[in-house]
Amino acid sequence: MKLLRQVGIIVGICLLGELLQRLLKLPIPGNVLGMVILLSCLCSGLITLEMIAEVSGFLLDHLAFFFIPAGVGIIACMGLLRGKWLAVLGVCFITTVLIMVVTGHTIQWMQRGRKR
Amino acid sequence: MKDFLITPLFGIVLSIVAFEVGIFINKKTGLAVCNAFLISILLIIGFLTVFQISQQSFNIGGDIISFFLGPATVILAVPIYKQLTLLKANLLPVLVGITAGCVTAITSIIGFSKLFKLQAVLCASLVPKSVTTPIGIEVSKEIGGIPAITVAAIIITGIVGAVFAPIVCRIFHIKDKVAVGIAIGASSHAIGTTKALELGETEGAMSGLTIGIAGLITVLLAPILIKWLL
Secondary structure (H helix, E strand, O other), rough: HHHHHHHHHHHHHHHHHHHHHHHHOOOOOHHHHHHHHHHHHHOOOOOHHHHHHHHHHHHHOOOHHHHHHHHHHHHHHHHHHHOOHHHHHHHHHHHHOOOHHHHHHHHHHHHHHHHH | OOOHOOHHHHHHHHHHHHHHHHHHHHHHOOOOOOOOHHHHHHHHHHHHHHOOHHHHHHHHHHHHHHHOHHHHHHOOHHHHOHHHHHHHHHHHHHHHHHHHHHHHHHHHHHHHHHOOOOOOHHHHHHHHHHHOOHHHHHHHHHHOOOOHHHHHHHHHHHHHHHHHHHHHOOOOOOOOHHHHHHHHHHHHHHHHHHHHHHHHHHHHHHHHHHHHHHHHHHHHHHHHHHHHHH
16 A cells, blocks of 8 residues: 555646646646655655655665666667767767866856855 | 556566666676766667657656656655755765856856757757756756656766766866765766765765755756856
8 A cells, every 4th residue: 555655646746747848838848847746745854764765765766767768769860870870979978078077167157156 | 468568567567677787787786987867868769769669659658657757756855965964064065066067067068068059959958968867857857858858868977977087086186075976966967976976975975965966956946057158
């Protein structure tokens, strides 16, 4: 019963997120709204970590597994990607380094300001 | 003979077996490049190709696994909540830093995609590549990308981040523990976070905290920025 209730809480929040997205026609996906709803519930104490401990642990520990079918979908995109692999890898590499450097230095610059 | 393929069991069992093998190889080699997720996807693609099984057959089970993407996104609130005191103590640098990272991500990906002459659909698929997979998939759909390409780019990005983070931080003098953690989380999501955890407790915690927040900021900014720039 305990696990079923935990699943119920999490799936219920998912549903609430989807519902809000459709009702208010928000540009934010329902599952991301669900994340915000859960965070608000945790912060306000409406839901405690213990109430969802096992199921959230299970999902977080195996997170990558749930992305597998989405990743396998790349088979259908092989035509579109033909001859583009190197460019895609290049964009991924360059921008990842760039994001890391900009983010890191923005924070270091702000931390220096705070310490002064 | 191929009747068993039309039950969802086939896709689910193949995914679990492939993932187990991926985790096994990853643990044996200990290399970031041997990412369990990457290996399992390659194994499944190889299996489907060799036995000439259609992606549709795989997806009968695959769709059931994909159902969990919703709950898996919602649950990302838990790591943010667990680091709430750390977040509150560094609220301004965290928010400004992650926003700077997300804006850099979106603008530089569009810029370099144009430079390398990638079609608009590929560019849109790459834009959410630095956020966590379930959010990246949603952003990709929202801005006209192809989620499968986004997932592949997210994994490549994560591996690049995990492998190169220590070198990049050393060369570019990123030394502050909070800065290192957020820089890794904002550029290479959960896969990068595994490396951040190796670097130190603060780095790991900050990186983990960044995943959900960077996703949220990208969700808000990507549709607006892409309208201006693409």
